[in-house]
Amino acid sequence: MNAHDSYRQGFPFTTALAALVVLMLLASQARAELLIRITEGADSAIPIAVVPFAESGAMPAGDKVSSIVQSDLTMSGEFRPLEPSRMLSLPSQRSEVYFRDWRLLGQRYVLVGQLTRSGDRIEARYELFDVNREERILGETAGASASNVRTLAHHISDRVYEAITGDPGVFSTKLAYVTVTGDGDNARYRLHVSDVDGKRSRIRLESREPILSPAWSPDGKQLAYVSFETGKPVVFVHELASGNRKKVADFPGLNSAPAWSPDGKSMLLTLSKDGNAEIYRLDIASGNLTRMTNHWAIDTEGAWDHTGRGIYFTSDRSGGPQIYHMDRAGAEPRRITFGSRYNARPRPDAKGEYVYYVHQRERAFHIARTNLKNGEESVITRTESDESPSVSPNGRLLIYATQQNGTGVLTVVSANGGAAYSLPASDGDVREPAWGPIVR
Amino acid sequence: MKGHERETISTDTAPLKSPVVMSVALHLLIVGIALAGWSWTSPISEPEPRTISARLVSPEPRPSPVVDEQDQRDREQERRQQQERERQQQEAERRRQQEEQARREAERQAQEQARQREEERKRQEAQARERAEQQAREQEAARQKAEAEAKERERQRAEEERKRQEEAKRKAEEEKRRQEERRRQEEAERKRQEEAARQEAERKRQEAERRLREQQLEALADESRREREAEARRQQEAAAARAREAQMLSESEKYQALIRERLSQAWYPPSSATEDMTARVQITLLPTGELVNARLVSSSGNTAFDNSALGAVRSLSRYPIPSDRDTFERYFRQFTIEFNPQRLR
Numbered sequence: 195m196n197a198h199d200s201y202r203q204g205f206p207f208t209t210a211l212a213a214l215v216v217l218m219l220l221a222s223q224a225r226a227e228l229l230i231r232i233t234e235g236a237d238s239a240i241p242i243a244v245v246p247f248a249e250s251g252a253m254p255a256g257d258k259v260s261s262i263v264q265s266d267l268t269m270s271g272e273f274r275p276l277e278p279s280r281m282l283s284l285p286s287q288r289s290e291v292y293f294r295d296w297r298l299l300g301q302r303y304v305l306v307g308q309l310t311r312s313g314d315r316i317e318a319r320y321e322l323f324d325v326n327r328e329e330r331i332l333g334e335t336a337g338a339s340a341s342n343v344r345t346l347a348h349h350i351s352d353r354v355y356e357a358i359t360g361d362p363g364v365f366s367t368k369l370a371y372v373t374v375t376g377d378g379d380n381a382r383y384r385l386h387v388s389d390v391d392g393k394r395s396r397i398r399l400e401s402r403e404p405i406l407s408p409a410w411s412p413d414g415k416q417l418a419y420v421s422f423e424t425g426k427p428v429v430f431v432h433e434l435a436s437g438n439r440k441k442v443a444d445f446p447g448l449n450s451a452p453a454w455s456p457d458g459k460s461m462l463l464t465l466s467k468d469g470n471a472e473i474y475r476l477d478i479a480s481g482n483l484t485r486m487t488n489h490w491a492i493d494t495e496g497a498w499d500h501t502g503r504g505i506y507f508t509s510d511r512s513g514g515p516q517i518y519h520m521d522r523a524g525a526e527p528r529r530i531t532f533g534s535r536y537n538a539r540p541r542p543d544a545k546g547e548y549v550y551y552v553h554q555r556e557r558a559f560h561i562a563r564t565n566l567k568n569g570e571e572s573v574i575t576r577t578e579s580d581e582s583p584s585v586s587p588n589g590r591l592l593i594y595a596t597q598q599n600g601t602g603v604l605t606v607v608s609a610n611g612g613a614a615y616s617l618p619a620s621d622g623d624v625r626e627p628a629w630g631p632i633v634r
Numbered sequence: 635m636k637g638h639e640r641e642t643i644s645t646d647t648a649p650l651k652s653p654v655v656m657s658v659a660l661h662l663l664i665v666g667i668a669l670a671g672w673s674w675t676s677p678i679s680e681p682e683p684r685t686i687s688a689r690l691v692s693p694e695p696r697p698s699p700v701v702d703e704q705d706q707r708d709r710e711q712e713r714r715q716q717q718e719r720e721r722q723q724q725e726a727e728r729r730r731q732q733e734e735q736a737r738r739e740a741e742r743q744a745q746e747q748a749r750q751r752e753e754e755r756k757r758q759e760a761q762a763r764e765r766a767e768q769q770a771r772e773q774e775a776a777r778q779k780a781e782a783e784a785k786e787r788e789r790q791r792a793e794e795e796r797k798r799q800e801e802a803k804r805k806a807e808e809e810k811r812r813q814e815e816r817r818r819q820e821e822a823e824r825k826r827q828e829e830a831a832r833q834e835a836e837r838k839r840q841e842a843e844r845r846l847r848e849q850q851l852e853a854l855a856d857e858s859r860r861e862r863e864a865e866a867r868r869q870q871e872a873a874a875a876r877a878r879e880a881q882m883l884s885e886s887e888k889y890q891a892l893i894r895e896r897l898s899q900a901w902y903p904p905s906s907a908t909e910d911m912t913a914r915v916q917i918t919l920l921p922t923g924e925l926v927n928a929r930l931v932s933s934s935g936n937t938a939f940d941n942s943a944l945g946a947v948r949s950l951s952r953y954p955i956p957s958d959r960d961t962f963e964r965y966f967r968q969f970t971i972e973f974n975p976q977r978l979r
Contacts, residue, residue: 227965229969232974236899240902324945359904
């Protein structure tokens with residue numbers, strides 16, 4: 195501005211005016227340009243077109259790869275796949291993609307691909323396009339045996355999910371859960387492992403006695419759980435590939451709530467061998483125990499936080515069950531939950547952003563979460579007899595057990611409480627879900 | 635001088651005085667005669683009507699026929715004739731008295747006329763005498779008047795000569811005085827002109843000085859006026875520029891809000907987004923609102939986040955932009971959009 199004034203005084207008027215205009219233009223150029231801040235995104239899921247893949251060669255019966263991908267993306271709650279019947283064309287490679295068509299349909303992404311059968315294998319070539327940027331953001335080939343089309347499809351879903359959201363997909367991960375059929379002497383408890391969409395479920399253990407608290411090892415190869423098969427709660431570790439199992443905690447009293455450490459070398463257990471329930475850390479290789487808590491009240495359900503050093507646990511030292519956090523063994527626990535008289539079974543996400551837990555409100559039990567940055571609590575389920583929350587490895591989804599028409603079922607919800615997706619019913623009550631890790 | 639001329643004229647008209655007197659006398663005479671004539675003739679005319687009436691009522695008595703044989707009728711007629719005769723006798727008596735009166739009247743008139751003629755003759759003799767006397771008196775007066783006039787004329791001549799000499803002298807003096815006066819006037823005029831010329835020169839000098847001063851003042855005033863005007867113009871332009879600026883700004887804010895809304899609807903922050911992620915995309919638009927170019931100028935560090943921002947920016951087929959070209963050029967030709975989620979799902 196001072197520069198303008200001095201110019202204006204030194205020059206004849208018209209010259210000064212011209213100079214002023216020029217300077218104003220320059221100033222407007224030099225000044226920070228207009229900045230528009232976007233602080234909110236669309237509330238709806240991302241529109242994506244998963245075009246049915248072109249096929250060459252015989253394909254196995256059952257769900258098509260593209261429809262499995264479509265269903266995976268739908269379950270995530272973050273995508274809104276386009277009905278194939280509404281597609282204007284069915285391209286299978288880049289040269290056939292007309293972005294304008296997809297833009298007209300309001301699509302942000304288009305996934306196209308081709309499946310080729312060669313012998314026992316099926317190979318997929320697939321490409322993901324950003325419709326607006328008119329760019330291919332993914333182009334890969336992947337193969338699987340003809341009997342594992344679902345594995346191939348979940349893999350593609352993971353790749354698509356990650357390319358778009360920046361987070362790893364969890365569609366190839368596994369679920370462990372327990373079903374109960376019959377009662378009394380006819381009761382049968384079965385430990386299942388299935389895909390996240392509930393498909394390809396396989397029974398890993400069957401028992402006349404209760405099976406509780408399955409927990410995945412970080413490498414996804416082992417499950418720890420509590421089995422009453424010996425007449426009392428004992429913690430077993432079960433190697434899935436071989437089916438070998440061994441007792442890791444068979445102390446007097448209560449042995450329960452196993453939780454693997456992130457490095458897989460130790461696990462948290464709740465033991466009452468010393469009188470009342472306390473949390474211990476078990477070194478798996480040596481079998482050494484380290485006491486983590488020491489309080490006259492019940493301390494149980496320990497879970498490692500994302501650092502691998504601190505733990506969350508449930509304690510009724512305040513009179514009722516509440517969630518506490520402890521930075522390290524022996525440190526002073528810090529209470530996390532205050533919102534109601536009953537908060538239990540903490541499950542922190544892998545990023546350290548939220549902790550999920552069973553939360554009683556009125557007479558109903560919901561799953562709630564607390565934002566660890568600001569302490570804000572929000573209830574994320576609308577069902578009323580909710581238990582056993584388990585967070586997906588990417589922190590985006592949550593699975594929990596609830597009651598539906600008097601029967602236990604599993605439901606997957608977005609971690610923010612958005613879309614809910616009920617897993618297909620299986621025989622009997624379904625309970626104690628545990629979301630497996632991402633296996634590389 | 636005029637008085638002198640009047641004198642001359644009166645001298646000339648003096649002989650006319652006696653005819654006027656004569657004329658007046660003559661008129662008096664004629665009037666006198668007329669009056670005498672009138673009083674003389676009127677008595678003559680008077681008796682005439684009386685003579686005429688006498689002739690009208692004097693029928694001669696005629697003998698009436700005698701009708702004896704008829705009795706009644708005859709007696710009546712007799713009686714009527716008797717009455718008629720009586721009446722005629724009375725009439726004749728009255729007529730005779732009238733004639734006697736007329737004869738006496740005529741005698742009296744004749745005597746009167748003779749007396750009047752004698753008076754007229756005496757009166758005319760007196761008049762003739764008087765005319766003769768009058769004539770003698772007039773002749774004597776005319777003679778005396780002629781003498782007086784001759785003397786008067788002589789006196790006038792002398793008087794005129796004296797006046798003429800006096801006049802000549804007076805004129806010479808007058809002429810001398812006039813010349814003196816003219817000379818004096820000429821001198822005064824010369825001096826006056828000289829003074830006027832001097833004053834004019836002085837006035838011109840002062841005028842020139844005044845003009846110069848005024849011109850200088852005017853130049854100063856002009857300059858300050860121009861400066862004031864220029865300053866006012868500058869201020870006006872600055873105010874207009876500010877107003878325009880404000881208008882463009884408010885216009886731009888409207889469209890900023892529209893763009894913000896459209897982009898918010900078009901932006902799908904990826905699940906990996908966190909509230910501390912910020913990506914900036916600089917975009918270039920055509921005046922039609924079409925996107926020419928979008929460039930990531932500041933990365934969030936998260937590819938999916940950056941891509942979501944770029945995708946959102948590119949998803950708008952046409953940006954809502956102001957129709958005002960200046961506002962467009964100023965704000966929307968090229969601008970930056972910052973993506974920074976504040977309320978993640």
